[in-house]
Amino acid sequence: MKIDPRNPADLSAQIASAIRDAIVGGRLIVDQRLPSEAELAEQFEVSRPTVREALKRLAAQSLIRTQRGATGGAFVNRLSFPEAYYQQITTSTLLLSMNAVSFETACEARYALERACAPLSAERRTADHLATMRAEIHRQAQPGLTDEAFCASDVAFHRALVDGAGNPVLSYQLAGAVEAMQPLMNMITFTARDRARIVALHQEIADAAEAQDGAAVTAGLSALEVETQELAQSVFAARAARLDAKARLGS
Amino acid sequence: MKIDPRNPADLSAQIASAIRDAIVGGRLIVDQRLPSEAELAEQFEVSRPTVREALKRLAAQSLIRTQRGATGGAFVNRLSFPEAYYQQITTSTLLLSMNAVSFETACEARYALERACAPLSAERRTADHLATMRAEIHRQAQPGLTDEAFCASDVAFHRALVDGAGNPVLSYQLAGAVEAMQPLMNMITFTARDRARIVALHQEIADAAEAQDGAAVTAGLSALEVETQELAQSVFAARAARLDAKARLGS
DNA sequence: GGACTTTAATTGTCTGACATTAAATTCACA
């Protein structure tokens, strides 16, 4: 792990990479303390600020945590599920917002992934998961609800459905799909959305989950996908029509 | 974006967070240049090393890239799909290796996610995807293949199946599931694995994909999951038996 | 023996400097 070729480019990135490899490769284990910054500087034959930049890179990926004081230092961090969720959501959000992904593609991926959880969730959902879903449906039916609150409740509903599968790895993988698509779908469809229709579909899904009918849950999700795609298409069509009218007015 | 409370803790983390929020919130757009390190230091009223630590944190998340020279600086980076893949795989690998996730849970999640792609892939796979799958199957049947090469080929086969869905968002989400589970499953089952059985199942899946039969692809994946789970159970049982024998020997 | 003080180790931050890079500019020369 010591070696650092005389490659003059980006020493801090090289050092970060060397330490990351040691962690991923198991040569540094969870909660193990790294050498102090001064020792690392000596080992790699660089200055302390350079070592610090490398450590900050690792900290940004939640690979290490630092602690001040006499027995402080940098420690290999156990990547917790909440941290992994957060990273997953951030990455997914950026990927979608920066890469001109079509609504259709994103929506298709989202529902395909959620349907993957449907059979498991129908089989294993606890009373608690059902109660959460029912509560969110009830909230969504409130007339005074803001658009933001409705969307947050929508996310919470789907989250409960996904968590119902009782598989934390699956929940982690779905975090991006469920929570990163939300701003995207919300911004596009909230003007045209028929809340009653969505609440009815949610009701259908919750009923199917209660009856432990996986096929029905899957069907409900598919219906929700169709609804969302049609909504988006109508919004896009209306938008195009407006642009077209404006163009004709201008000519 | 300027504000930095007099909170004395972790200035570089606060600055990184402020800039990250500006990027995620769209106030800084792709390829836009950030102020120079000296200007940022002045704005945030900190020293340049502190600013640099903040920028390295963002660079570690591929949120910015830096360029040296007269017109250089830090630029908001377009998060590319390959970068997102890499982060996804790293995060998934660490999450699994550090959190005592059972084989059963990981395997279940992996196949549930892959089944989510099956109907789409059966419908849309190109001749190219089919050719890749066939080629990998052929390679897997070679007698002299090392275990590592067999596993790499296994990953390539599943990757082709997933990419066949023609949905880059789905491919990104599956990167962790397909590529992070590989070392895990490999290390456990490679001793007991019957390659011929796996090749036969792969053949079944490829045939189903060629016939555009989504249900058959799904069934093939489920069969592969059952095979893998049974294999793992037999390995664990054998391991437990060995331990038990050793314990009795010792007493 | 317990509460308090001191000490030492470590990270966090700052200052100032120099090295390196690459684009823009200037200038000599054809």
Place this chain on the structure above:
DNA sequence: TGTGAATTTAATGTCAGACAATTAAAGTCC
């Protein structure tokens, strides 16, 4: 006047040394 080489300039990359802040452990006093 046009072109290519040399210079300038602005930025990041790196370094050295220092001090502040924090925290646990060792030491000390009652």
